[in-house]
Amino acid sequence: MSAILACTNVNKSYGNKKAVLNLDLKLEENTVYGLLGRNGAGKTTLLNMISGGSFPDSGEIEIAGSRLYAGDMPANTCYVREKNLFLGGAKVMETLEWASVFHNNWDWSLANKLVKTFKISKDQKIRQLSRGMESLLGNIIGLASRASLTIFDEPVLGLDALMREKFYRILIEDYAENPRTILLSTHLIDEIANVVERIFIIDAGSILLHDDVEKIRINSHLMRGSNEAIGKFTNGKRVIYRESYGSGALAAVYDKIGEEERVSATKLGISIDGLPLQKFFAYLIEEGEHDE
Numbered sequence: 001m002s003a004i005l006a007c008t009n010v011n012k013s014y015g016n017k018k019a020v021l022n023l024d025l026k027l028e029e030n031t032v033y034g035l036l037g038r039n040g041a042g043k044t045t046l047l048n049m050i051s052g053g054s055f056p057d058s059g060e061i062e063i064a065g066s067r068l069y070a071g072d073m074p075a076n077t078c079y080v081r082e083k084n085l086f087l088g089g090a091k092v093m094e095t096l097e098w099a100s101v102f103h104n105n106w107d108w109s110l111a112n113k114l115v116k117t118f119k120i121s122k123d124q125k126i127r128q129l130s131r132g133m134e135s136l137l138g139n140i141i142g143l144a145s146r147a148s149l150t151i152f153d154e155p156v157l158g159l160d161a162l163m164r165e166k167f168y169r170i171l172i173e174d175y176a177e178n179p180r181t182i183l184l185s186t187h188l189i190d191e192i193a194n195v196v197e198r199i200f201i202i203d204a205g206s207i208l209l210h211d212d213v214e215k216i217r218i219n220s221h222l223m224r225g226s227n228e229a230i231g232k233f234t235n236g237k238r239v240i241y242r243e244s245y246g247s248g249a250l251a252a253v254y255d256k257i258g259e260e261e262r263v264s265a266t267k268l269g270i271s272i273d274g275l276p277l278q279k280f281f282a283y284l285i286e287e288g289e290h291d292e
């Protein structure tokens with residue numbers, strides 16, 4: 001597979017604030033990625049640079065092998081912003097028509113179908129849409145663009161649980177029929193666990209970890225036992241978080257644990273549970289804080 005996006009040693013500051021720091025990131029063709037990071041981690045700053053909205057202070061961004069220079073609009077890329085830039089006085093239909101002009105692979109039949117699915121009136125003005133409906137309109141544009149690189153920043157903001165589920169289901173179905181690279185940036189991690197194939201975790205402007213979701217699911221564990229047993233068992237393993245309480249301890253481990261090791265853990269009185277993605281992320285970020 002070849003890279004649709006490559007960021008190399010990218011930096012961006014606002015005054016003294018380093019928002020993106022020595023960041024490397026590579027996205028392959030035809031893969032769904034998640035970009036996770038807490039508030040202020042640098043996600044929007046990064047996505048703005050990838051979409052040509054701002055330019056790095058240093059480093060390189062390449063899209064489909066072409067380097068982005070200041071003022072360039074990346075080809076065949078669709079960026080659905082958290083705060084979209086639609087004109088309040090324009091109608092939904094006019095906004096879709098405007099979007100269709102910018103995207104070569106635009107699919108009107110999909111756009112029309114989704115407008116019906118999400119019950120949005122084409123004659124309604126943008127300023128009359130609810131927050132959730134506005135998110136949905138952005139998402140319709142993202143999906144109908146069928147861009148080789150489609151980026152959604154907080155796509156389910158303001159949507160109820162049913163609509164969030166519907167959006168992700170449609171995204172997966174459409175992706176299966178029309179593979180392209182999709183990057184989902186969100187705080188609602190567990191909701192995308194079954195949608196994305198790989199995950200990038202960004203913290204303080206840099207990528208802290210990237211891996212396959214399946215690998216994270218298999219290799220992330222929460223262990224509880226005595227301080228001594230946990231210390232012994234986790235020796236040499238990648239411990240992303242550890243906490244002691246009295247004579248007991250808890251450890252979040254990101255490593256392979258084989259059957260034999262599980263047997264020896266049981267003998268040591270250690271319990272091992274899986275870690276939901278949200279928890280894995282929280283422990284990883286918290287451990288990062290301890291290290292500072």
Ligand SMILES: Nc1ncnc2c1ncn2[C@@H]1O[C@H](COP(=O)(O)OP(=O)(O)OP(=O)(O)O)[C@@H](O)[C@H]1O
Pocket residue numbers: 014017018019037038039040041042043044045046
């Ligand atoms: N225009 C700006 N001027 C000054 N500082 C900024 C500006 N935009 C962002 N920052 C700072 O840069 C850092 C990264 O911000 P960014 O918006 O990229 O984070 P984020 O991960 O998208 O956060 P959130 O999830 O809250 O949207 C933050 O510390 C933020 O305060």
